[in-house]
Structures are given as C-alpha cells and as structure tokens.
Amino acid sequence: MATVEVRAFGKLLSLFNERGWSFPLIYKSEAPLTAAELRDKLDIPAEQVEAVFINRSIQPLSTNLTGGERVAFVPPGVPSIHRFNLGFYDAKE
Secondary structure (H helix, E strand, O other), X not given: OEEEEEEEOOHHHHHHHHOOOOOOEEEEEXXXXXXXXXXXXXXXXXXXXXXXXXXXXXXXXXXXXXXXXXXXXXXXXXXXXXXXXXXXXXXXX
16 A cells, blocks of 8 residues: 655645645555646646655656655746746746
C-alpha cells in the first residue's frame, strides 16, 4: 500500500478546507501512482495545479509515488520572483 502525505497551497488549500480534508491529508492507495493520478483521484481540476513538489523539490506530474512521499500541489498565480526561486518558472510538463 502506498501512503502519501498531501498538502496544498493558496486556492487549493481552500479546496481542502471546503471538502473537510485534514491538513496534511494522508492518502492511501493500493498501488503506486503518479502525482497526476493522485491529483485526479483527489478530484482536483488539472487547471488548478501548476506545479507539484515531491519531497521538497519540484517534480513532473509524471513522477511515480510509491509510498512515503510528501506531495504539495501549487496553484497557478504564484508571483514571478517566487516561481523562479522555487524552481518552476517554466516548469510546465
């Protein structure tokens, strides 16, 4: 079983709150999945996720999650200087 700790920032944190999810959310999956599949299973619209951090570094949404990862979804709209410093200034996949 793959257990992943999920966090969200900005508008996505509001989505977590609206759904009554804990923060961080602990997600359990029967099998490994990608960050994009996790986003979809959580029913987070793709257009609301610009970047994903996995274990504190920016990673592609195609990254496999096998369990134990800390995942944070980041919405669009982060100011440009922060985008550069965080490592996802043009990190579209």
